Amino acid sequence: MDVAAGWVEAVGERWIRECEEFLRQIRENKMAENPDRLDLVRSMHVALLALNHSVIGWLQYVNNPDVMGKFTLEELREMSQYLNKFAEDFIEYDIKVTKAGMEKGLRELEEERGEEDQPFYI
Secondary structure, three states: OOOHHHHHHHHHHHHHHHHHHHHHHHHHHOOOOOOOOOHHHHHHHHHHHHHHHHHHHHHHHHHHHHOOOOHHHHHHHHHHHHHHHHHHHHHHHHHHHHHHHHHHHHHHHHHHHOOHHOOOOO
């Protein structure tokens, strides 16, 4: 095995261990009996960190034609369908929660901090 292949394998193994640790924490949080408000916030924090970690990895893969070129059209189709469905569901939920937050007066908090003037970046 050449040095580059060994490095890729080591990085992949580390990535999998990190993902497995996130899964462990998420599953542990789901099993908690009678979580209090702080437990629930911590649980959401871990879930969002896990999603962020995963999305960064996906972006690295998708932006690398050498990686994407190794997948068949059918595999790419499956990945695309899954990710698009997940993103659609997540964004719909995001909108729902944002609207609920606005009804609870969070809009005024954002205006007080001047967040309504912040640019939106993609």
